[in-house]
Amino acid sequence: MQYIYVISVVTENTLRVLQRIAGIFARHRLNIEQMNVFETKNKGTSCFSIVIHSDAKTTDRLIKQLQRIIELLEVKISSQIPLQE
């Protein structure tokens, strides 16, 4: 079953973090449909909002692999909406 996932990621604002995150999505052949990145009011902390279309199993794996990233502070699925073809 395919869903639209909105994934929120909070990380340190350092060079290459975006690339490392994007690489993990790419490895699972997940197209990043939409992405918003900004530094939060807490200087040095960035927030990502990423939209993908995927199934539960792949997304679960993805989230756990994102959690291996050293600069990552938090990751969660903000929304999970069934994808209507």
Next chain:
Amino acid sequence: MKMIGAQAILQSLVQEGVEVLFGYPGGAIMPTYDALHDVHAELRHILVRHEQGAVHAAEGYARATGKAGVCMVTSGPGATNLITGIADAMLDSVPLVCITGQVTSTLLGTDAFQEADIIGMTLPVTKWNYQITNAEEIPTIIAKAFYIARSGRPGPVLLDITKDAQLEFLNFVYVPYAAKKEVICLNQESVKQAAQLINQATKPYLLVGHGVLIAEAEKEVMELAVRANIPVACTLLGLSAFPTAHPLYVGMLGMHGHYGANLLINQADVLIAVGMRFDDRVTGNLARYAKQAKVIHIEIDPAEINKNVHADVVLLADAKHALQQLIDYIEPNQHPCWHNEFNLCHEVEYEHVIAKEIHATTMHIKMAEVIHQLSLKTAGDATLVTDVGQHQMIAARYFQFKYANSHITSGGLGTMGFALPAAIGAKLANPTHEVIAIIGDGGFQMNIQELGVIAQENLPVKIVILNNQYLGMVRQWQELFFDKRYSFTELKNPDFIKIAQGYGIKAKKVTLRSDLNDALNDMLQSNAPYLLEIAVEKEANVFPMIPSGAGVDEVRLF
């Protein structure tokens, strides 16, 4: 204390307890190579012959000691030559700190001479990496790198240090890294649930992986197994965590593992998986894997939980801590009928496979005979470093491992050319300990140039080449699954003896079974580097085998 970046790099390594590093100089790392003169009493540098040799040697060192292996190379091609080894360390959870020189920071992104975006290239194969452009950052970043490499699930870290950062002055103060994230806390309910499953099981089965060796949990595994009389099997990377000769040991898991060890996975009612990740080589077809069993997964990396196999009880912790807590709730038990099933399988395997392999009467020497003899002669008191292929599987199956970390091999990535440099690293880790590299004729040629290191450092590494004149494992698959249409698996090899002698290394070739015993004795008694080439049966196959796509209960004996 005021010093330049290059000196700070080396002082930081000394502070981290590094005693040996492997490397190869070049333009972008020259300031640091110059600074090596000042620390030669505290830090031993080993010059390799190819940067891939440096990273595999660092791996061998790390796998033998549990300490982080360190390698240092120049920018551009020096750095890119590390990638295979870094990927190898990533998949096998080996702690490494790789230092690469980089062009001056003002030249970054200009396609300068020997510039390579090594940070970008190694993002998917490192736990962490970082480019240092300011000398001030050196001590803190190196401290962080060692912490990351060693902590949790170990892995490789790469530090890319620009030339100007190496030449800049800083005030050196070393502060070890203080971890910010909280320590993993074990859920007591899960521990009790796991214990209950084990206590009530009639067919419990303990699966031991690399995580047990990393956590140094061999004693705890033994205690658990002995208390509840649970049969124990090891993954390829878990070998040597449990003594092969122990009555509870039932064999190796996986594609070329032991018959009973694989078959009875689908009979067990409780699987206790410790520090292993249910790799596809171990599980075969997941649709036919242990569907009847309750699975207790003791694992430190959350990403491995429920990745391939569903876990009914999860103990998310270091293997040592998890087992220490679990053992308190485990009741003594006996499972004689269950053990007997393993014994019956062993008898079948012995009759159909093992006897013919280790007590061969064929015209040509069999690989298993050699391993069996080595095992007897060393009494397991040696570190076996194997390359990749048929010989690797035979060595894993037939050597009787006694001591932890006495089996070093490339499992996850399966990198040919691993063994020769890794044996160098393992020897330097334990100079008084016997280190024997078992290598095929194919893999030997991939990093053959590292013989130069053995010669230059006069390392008494013993190299056994099991020469069947083929890329054996691929040839086996071409025979079994491609109608014996051999495609580029036949090797015309050089005279390995002449090459070794060219390096000043004593070498001998054996073709007759009658010469084998003396040749092995000569090699083992030597205090010098020694290469023993043994001509083995050209077209032999490794069995048992779980073919691709088959289940563990479809293991083939022939």
